[in-house]
Amino acid sequence: MEQILFKGVEGAKLADVQSYLAIGGYGAARKAVGSMTPGQIIDEMKKSGLRGRGGAGFPAGMKWDFVPKDFKGPRYLCCNADEGEPGTFKDREILEKNPHLLIEGMIIACYAIGAELGFIYIRGEFVKGANVVEAAVQQARSQGFLGDKVFGTDRRVDIIVHRGAGAYICGEETALIESVEGARGNPRVRPPFPAVVGVFKKPTVVNNVETLAAVPSIVNNGGEWYAKIGLPPRNTGTKLFAVSGHVEKPGVYELPMGITLRQLIFEHAGGIKGGRKLKGVIPGGSSTPVLVPEDIDVSMDFDALAKAGSMLGSAAVIVMDESVCxxxxxxxxxxxxxxxxxxxxxxxxxxxxxxxxxxxxxxxxxxxxxxxxxxxxxxxxxxxxxxxxxxxxxxxxxxxxxxxxxxxxxxxxxxxxxxxxxxxxxxxxxxxxxxxxxx
Amino acid sequence: MPTFEIDGKKITVEQGKTVLEAARDNGIEIPYFCFHESFKSGGLCRMCLVEIEKMPKLQTACTTVATEGMVVKTTTDRVRQARSAILEFILTNHPLDCPDCDQAGECVLQEYAHRYGPDRSAFTEPKQLREHIALSELIAYDPERCIMCERCVRYYRDIVGSEELAVMYRGAHAEITTFPGKLLTYGYVGNIADLCPVGALTTSDFRFKERVFNLRATETVCPLCEAGCLIYADAKLYTVYRVRSRNPMVRSIHAHENRNVTSFYPKPYIDAISRSSYICDDGRLGYKKLLNDNHRAIPAGPDNRLASGNNDWSSIIAFVAQKIKQSGAKTAGIISPFATNEEAYAFMYMIKHAAGGSAIGMLRFPEAKEYVSAGKLRLRRGMQAPNANGIGQIAKAFDIRLLSHDEVIGSGPAFLYILGPSFDQMDPLVDRLGAIPCVVAQDFRPSRLTERAHIVMPGMSYAQKDGTYTNGEGRVQRLRKVVRTEGEARDDLSILSDIIAGITGKRIGGFDQVLGTLMKEVPSFASIDFDGLTGDVGLRKAAGRLW
Incomplete structure (x- = not known):
């Protein structure tokens, strides 16, 4: 099965820029900045059908397209790495093991929306992740991938790693923006949406780590290629499933959209721990309504889960066996x-x-x-x-x-x-x- | 100018108006706690949720801008249910001890709970108990009553321009606080008590002194400086208990009826009013403070030789009229800038036309201490008295050059009429009055001057009479009678009018007539809209403008 986000993670230390370059890293960003227009990138993103991986599933290309084209002045990109939803630990894997993939995705996104500065708002508890990402940003900067002349062009893109202070609410995009600005992380009223009024009142795109990490492969292979993976047309690509709870093999699995919950639990995660009976599954992080064993043939995608009365959310699967009250x-x-x-x-x-x-x-x-x-x-x-x-x-x-x-x-x-x-x-x-x- | 529909009514509103404002301006009530016109809406209290067609969720009317073709419904079951739910939520941890709370009677929560709330609560757990906090010497904060509308925080952030007030803690533990160990800076603190829709913020000045439903609110003007802020003076019988800003928003929610602010005030005044939305702490506390020593003396001639032993009003007035007639051109006067425009007119008429004198001076009061908050709120201005501008304009119309009080005394008058209140501003000059054969003081407050003057006539304070003041900006504003008068004191204008009648046999009339004369004779009064004036505020005039 093809891996996109975890490609090459096994064995190699991709947090180091040399290992990342060795597997063809930063090729997509170089291609995007060097030979594509922002409009072309956004078109590819739209074609890919990539939907936001933070939980709401809003089409990422469309979100980028919402940034006013004629706006004079700075725009910003925020990477939401404030992964705090109980049961969710997928972004942590990318941050700690494949940070350059995220940085590359951010370079492309910044270029596409016309931003010169991106923020990685990282959960305060992710000390290791933040350290790894900060080191990776430094490496990218010294390689000339970030800074005043990105890949030798006149484009300027830089990234600031902003550590959170322990509030779950800062994972909400407008609260995240407030927090980036240095204020108390209180959500703002929407509209206006961040794409129009965001960080420092400037147009801002807020994307999840996983969303941004999927961008390089789309630029490399084209949106149409990505759209073939998973369950086209509305649920394309691969998805990270963070499986926890009473399973034999808890962990993060990268699988195409549309596998069933049963497959995920019993084939990939090794079934229920100790041979006990399944009692309930939360399919998408603690906020999403719980499912019972009769429901688990549902396909793990945005639409099927919504139909089943729950949500894909962050695809954090919490498995509970019969011993749970x-x-x-x-x-x-x-x-x-x-x-x-x-x-x-x-x-x-x-x-x-x-x-x-x-x-x-x-x-x-x-x-x-x-x-x-x-x-x-x-x-x-x-x-x-x-x-x-x-x-x-x-x-x-x-x-x-x-x-x-x-x-x-x-x-x-x-x-x-x-x-x-x-x-x-x-x-x-x-x-x-x-x-x-x-x- | 989008046209949209609300409860079946088609409304055309200005571009950018919110649904809440549009509804309110058109007599449709949408309840709210946290919205306030002066600062950015936060959509926090969720009380103003309304149903909008094509939107799956209920929307907050305070943050939704009315757009062309929008269809808004405020009376559906969904909306009703949401309002009831929000009130039930607020009341879960809000004390239900209205008889103990200072806000009862003007509490928005109380009002809405009656109108929109559920008749009982399913909440059976003990309520959270919390400690009261002093936010400043003037303001106490009761977190139990606080509904977290954050009006006070936003007032500080958006109007005062400082971050002195903030929310601490999260969720149900959230409360308003200052920096640890710091109190709010004096100057504009009291306004947050006016802004608070519930009894969470109270002033030490008023707390537990009187129930609000026993008070009568009178719309009047603050006399403590030339800014002339519009205030409510809340009084019972002889006592003023509280002074509040006449903030249209504060008023409309306190009035318990859906008053239509924009049509209530004629358009040109809106701007003037919104500038006066807030008052300074000096005005809030000072209005009452200056009234403290209101004496109840009968008119008196301390020197019986002059008053011939008859200390009743008619004898004294006849005597004063007689004296003025005798003194003729040697009649001089000093007028306090606390005198109303009408009194100033009568006074100058008396000295110049009735007596033929020309030496008229105005008492100088010290400059007001200004509290400028981060450059945004600057209310106190000019002299610590309300009407220097108006008196100056009337003097100009009389072709009188206003002298300083030194010059008046130095001109060697045979008769000096001091129209107070002088407070203690005349005290340093009292010893120099010895050379003047007859000094008359008309004042509501005892001072060294009233001890020294040959004749004292008790006038009224600014809380006891009607009139107009012209503020430093040239705006003519209405001063109203707030409390009853005790003792022998008489309205200053009627005293002057009687004296003029005693001299010339002609009456100049009461407040209405004199104001009518002013409008005819004094150019800067010419464009006043009399209805607007009796209603609230006079037209703002460029002429005679100080700032």
């Missing part, structure tokens, strides 16, 4: 969102903490009749009413658990305890397993 799982994730809510807008600020309080009492056996309905109502009241997608994510997540595992919540409330953990040992492994006849 779904109430506990929902509670833990809800706590994450309440903790990470920036507090700007009412529904997210007040709603996420309310979700936690309800889930906490259900989980601790203090749930009340009607709590499931209340939880659903609170979530629905957040959904669609918040300023940025964080509120929506918290609401979708809880609603997903309620939809697929409603009985488990109801049992928690009526029995006042967890049925799963007392039977299967669950996450509290090591406890004595007792089977309670009352249940």
């Amino acid at each position: 779904m109430v506990e799982q929902a509670h833990r994730l809800a706590e994450f969102y309440a903790h990470e809510s920036c507090g700007q807008c009412t529904p997210c600020r007040e709603g996420t903490i309310w979700q936690v309080k309800i889930l906490e009492r259900i989980e601790h056996g203090n749930g009340k009749q009607g709590d499931v309905e209340l939880l659903g109502r609170v979530s629905s009241n957040i959904l669609g009413n918040s300023l940025c997608p964080l509120g929506d994510a918290a609401a979708m997540m809880v609603n997903g658990f309620l939809k697929k595992f409603r009985n488990e919540f109801l049992t928690h409330i009526s029995a006042g305890r967890c049925a799963v953990r007392s039977v299967a040992g669950g996450t509290g492994a090591g406890q004595k397993v007792t089977i309670n006849a009352d249940l």
